[in-house]
Amino acid sequence: MNYTQNPFASTHSLDTNPFDDPPQQSASAANAARLEEIRRREQDLERREAELNNKAEHIRRHGRNNFPPFFPLIYHAINEEIPEASRPLITRLYQLWLVLFGTLIINFVACIFILIGGASGGGSDVGASLGYCIFIIPLSFLLWYRPIYNGYMKVKPSFYLFHLNFYFFFGGFHLLFSLYMIIGIPGTGSAGLIQTIRMFSNHSWAAAVLGLVATVGWTIQGAGNAWYYREPRDTLWKRETKLHDVIRLRLNWQATAPRRTSREAKKERAMVLVRGLYKQQTTQWLIEQQARAQSGDNK
Numbered sequence: 001m002n003y004t005q006n007p008f009a010s011t012h013s014l015d016t017n018p019f020d021d022p023p024q025q026s027a028s029a030a031n032a033a034r035l036e037e038i039r040r041r042e043q044d045l046e047r048r049e050a051e052l053n054n055k056a057e058h059i060r061r062h063g064r065n066n067f068p069p070f071f072p073l074i075y076h077a078i079n080e081e082i083p084e085a086s087r088p089l090i091t092r093l094y095q096l097w098l099v100l101f102g103t104l105i106i107n108f109v110a111c112i113f114i115l116i117g118g119a120s121g122g123g124s125d126v127g128a129s130l131g132y133c134i135f136i137i138p139l140s141f142l143l144w145y146r147p148i149y150n151g152y153m154k155v156k157p158s159f160y161l162f163h164l165n166f167y168f169f170f171g172g173f174h175l176l177f178s179l180y181m182i183i184g185i186p187g188t189g190s191a192g193l194i195q196t197i198r199m200f201s202n203h204s205w206a207a208a209v210l211g212l213v214a215t216v217g218w219t220i221q222g223a224g225n226a227w228y229y230r231e232p233r234d235t236l237w238k239r240e241t242k243l244h245d246v247i248r249l250r251l252n253w254q255a256t257a258p259r260r261t262s263r264e265a266k267k268e269r270a271m272v273l274v275r276g277l278y279k280q281q282t283t284q285w286l287i288e289q290q291a292r293a294q295s296g297d298n299k
Helices: 024-061 082-116 123-151 157-183 194-203 206-256 257-298
Strands: none
Touching: 024 257, 082 123, 082 194, 123 157, 157 194, 157 206, 194 206
């Protein structure tokens, strides 16, 4: 008889004894997985702590403003301020504005190479393209991107309608400006299609390539803005329809207010009359009862 054998050990391959110790290999694997999970959580906590410290330092220096990064003037946070349903639209429009920003810089550099290539009107192109960089970049952000950002950020319908109408007005001008820059008329500050063809014909390869890139940039941001121009328009039409329905209901309510007031006044007068008649009848009945009681006593 083997006294070292575990009496509780299973002799069947398909049966596991619950009193057996767990295998060392599986225990070590579980410990390793647990340590890896703890390490991952520590790294995540360190990352969040660093983000919070950076945000606190930024707020201490510049306040809540975070845009533009090199000189914060306004607060811009799509994930925090824009409702989740509208974030894709605002994100695409912001990306298109970034494309516009890069296209204006490339257009300015292309105009410099056009001037170096000896094209007529090169000086005017450089001056105009520099003016575009100085004025179009901030104005495009403030006049058509920021209004639609604020429109989708606000909750009140009046704010929404005001900002979106502002966007439609200046966004339409921006679409016309993009078409104008795609054409690339010489001397207008645009390294667009006509200027690019001229540079390829004159074998000014640097100016031609930069002009081609600028033309592609103008086309992408112009076509993108034209595509997304319709979505806020449809939303605005729905909001205006809803707002007009609300205004019509309020006007109808106000128009029927005198009739409701007259009906309520008539109802109140009728109730006063009924209460007066009831009180009069009650008083008369009490008097009659007292008279009957006195006549009974006299008898």
